[in-house]
Amino acid sequence: MPELAEVEYFRKQWNPGLRHRIEKVLLHPKARIFRGTNTAQLIRVLTNSTLQRSEARGKQMLFVAKPHGAKTQAWLGLHLGMTGKLRIEPPDFHPARHDHLVLRQAKHSLVFQDARLFGRVLFAESSDAPAWWAKLPPDLLSSKFTVKVLNQFLKRRARAPLKAVLLMQERFPGIGNWMADEILWRAAIHPKQLAGSLDAIRIRTLYREIQFVCRQALRIIGKDWSDPPDSWLFLHRWARGGKCPRTGAKLEHATIGGRTTCWSPARQKLRTT
DNA sequence: TCCTATGTTGTATG
DNA sequence: ACATACAACATAGG
Numbered sequence: 001m002p003e004l005a006e007v008e009y010f011r012k013q014w015n016p017g018l019r020h021r022i023e024k025v026l027l028h029p030k031a032r033i034f035r036g037t038n039t040a041q042l043i044r045v046l047t048n049s050t051l052q053r054s055e056a057r058g059k060q061m062l063f064v065a066k067p068h069g070a071k072t073q074a075w076l077g078l079h080l081g082m083t084g085k086l087r088i089e090p091p092d093f094h095p096a097r098h099d100h101l102v103l104r105q106a107k108h109s110l111v112f113q114d115a116r117l118f119g120r121v122l123f124a125e126s127s128d129a130p131a132w133w134a135k136l137p138p139d140l141l142s143s144k145f146t147v148k149v150l151n152q153f154l155k156r157r158a159r160a161p162l163k164a165v166l167l168m169q170e171r172f173p174g175i176g177n178w179m180a181d182e183i184l185w186r187a188a189i190h191p192k193q194l195a196g197s198l199d200a201i202r203i204r205t206l207y208r209e210i211q212f213v214c215r216q217a218l219r220i221i222g223k224d225w226s227d228p229p230d231s232w233l234f235l236h237r238w239a240r241g242g243k244c245p246r247t248g249a250k251l252e253h254a255t256i257g258g259r260t261t262c263w264s265p266a267r268q269k270l271r272t273t
Numbered sequence: 274t275c276c277t278a279t280g281t282t283g284t285a286t287g
Numbered sequence: 288a289c290a291t292a293c294a295a296c297a298t299a300g301g
């Protein structure tokens with residue numbers, strides 16, 4: 001499910017728990033989402049800590065807690081993978097099969113559910129942010145993501161199709177399968193177009209559409225999980241016999257960059273120059 | 274039964 | 288070393 005805006009939506013689902021104490025931590029230590037993470041430390045430090053704030057950067061979320069009587073901070077990183085969800089339940093709630101992490105508070109249980117277990121839980125106790133948070137690439141809506149940065153990355157990935165390149169989180173944090181298709185559709189660029197083959201005009205167009213889709217998705221989906229308008233590719237891409245909302249022509253599907261990709265052949269043509 | 278799924282990563286290959 | 292491609296991970300639903 002989750003790309004940039006969906007992650008932002010799920011992050012906010014735990015807002016009722018901010019500034020409240022965590023009384024108990026429930027988890028299945030062997031669940032795959034805890035791979036590489038010290039769950040004993042996570043339980044010890046988070047129990048009796050106070051949840052303070054949260055942030056999302058791309059698909060990565062951060063929850064910061066203040067451990068009881070300690071000067072350090074507790075850093076809880078959550079990644080939703082393909083099927084992860086955050087939700088709120090009553091304090092006496094009993095975790096179901098896919099509820100792998102529960103932070104129990106007096107008034108709420110904060111639940112991380114993930115059926116496919118592609119998600120991930122990271123944890124650190126330290127005064128400064130751990131590397132897995134501090135070293136994340138700049139947000140696509142920040143001033144650090146410039147046309148020049150985009151241009152340089154496209155040159156380095158010159159032989160890869162743009163669809164695959166847009167999915168690279170090291171440069172496009174938060175973009176996932178549907179956002180990549182939406183961006184390329186708006187920019188009228190074929191998903192198989194090689195990254196190194198864009199002229200300066202198209203690079204600028206691509207840049208603009210990246211920012212447009214990020215901004216609008218956050219505003220619409222990130223706010224309350226509303227659907228984007230009918231004018232977006234979003235609502236048509238999985239429909240059987242789906243039609244391009246701009247040209248009315250039939251949409252096409254193929255696997256590109258290892259992912260099912262949808263584009264409008266009437267609008268997105270492979271270009272040799 | 275077989276195929277698909279809004280993601281990441283380890284490994285093979287060039 | 289660097290860039291690219293793809294199988295593997297685990298479960299549910301059509």
